[in-house]
Amino acid sequence: xxxxxxxxxxxxxxxxxxxxxxxxxxxxxxxxxxxxxxxxxxxxxxxxxxxxxxxxxxxxxxxxxxxxxxxxxxxxxxxxxxxxxxxxxxxxxxxxxxxxxxxxxxxxxx
Amino acid sequence: xxxxxxxxxxxxxxxxxxxxxxxxxxxxxxxxxxxxxxxxxxxxxxxxxxxxxxxxxxxxxxxxxxxxxxxxxxxxxxxxxxxxxxxxxxxxxxxxxxxxxxxxxxxxxxxxxxx
Numbered sequence: 554x555x556x557x558x559x560x561x562x563x564x565x566x567x568x569x570x571x572x573x574x575x576x577x578x579x580x581x582x583x584x585x586x587x588x589x590x591x592x593x594x595x596x597x598x599x600x601x602x603x604x605x606x607x608x609x610x611x612x613x614x615x616x617x618x619x620x621x622x623x624x625x626x627x628x629x630x631x632x633x634x635x636x637x638x639x640x641x642x643x644x645x646x647x648x649x650x651x652x653x654x655x656x657x658x659x660x661x662x663x
Numbered sequence: 664x665x666x667x668x669x670x671x672x673x674x675x676x677x678x679x680x681x682x683x684x685x686x687x688x689x690x691x692x693x694x695x696x697x698x699x700x701x702x703x704x705x706x707x708x709x710x711x712x713x714x715x716x717x718x719x720x721x722x723x724x725x726x727x728x729x730x731x732x733x734x735x736x737x738x739x740x741x742x743x744x745x746x747x748x749x750x751x752x753x754x755x756x757x758x759x760x761x762x763x764x765x766x767x768x769x770x771x772x773x774x775x776x777x778x
Contacts, residue, residue: 557705559705587766587767589769593771594752594754594771594772594774595667595754595769595770595771595772596706596754596769597769598766598767598768601766641705641706643705649694649711649713649718649719650708650711650719651696651706651708651767652708653698653705653706653707654705655703655704655705656704656705
């Protein structure tokens with residue numbers, strides 16, 4: 554059965570800290586891995602990774618995929634209170650099926 | 664431009680009643696997905712439409728759940744004889760095509776509460 558596992562389940566840090574969120578997967582036909590940020594209801598897209606070892610970066614957020622280890626990390630540097638959210642990892646299996654992890658709940662304290 | 668919209672934003676219904684949840688995808692997006700998200704969980708796949716047809720409905724939990732997309736745009740998720748266990752946030756997402764090259768854009772969801 555395809556599955557995506559995220560760790561840690563929750564994390565509390567102080568503003569300015571750096572955090573690393575983990576995502577590992579077991580899927581039958583891997584195509585891509587995506588990261589989303591969910592604050593209230595709608596998850597918003599952060600990154601899509603298809604090739605191993607290539608880092609995607611946007612401001613203080615970056616992500617890298619390791620296809621050999623079947624995993625990805627999402628790094629957030631110099632965290633701010635506005636980074637508080639649930640971070641979801643999803644893997645596309647086959648041509649269209651998105652499998653989501655349970656998410657990591659991040660809380661950044663002022 | 665307009666994003667994915669869903670109505671209603673909240674729905675409270677009594678056990679045994681019928682509900683309809685509506686999704687309006689981004690214009691031009693041919694792929695449409697329904698997910699269910701329970702507290703503390705990630706979105707769980709329910710059904711995928713490519714155009715008007717349901718290409719994969721393997722995630723629908725039982726035959727009380729049904730979804731349509733008659734004109735290839737707006738979709739309606741229908742739940743008959745609702746049960747308390749159906750309470751969750753129902754998310755809709757759309758993308759340009761049902762291939763791995765495109766990210767999904769999510770709507771704000773409908774929070775369904777069955778009392």
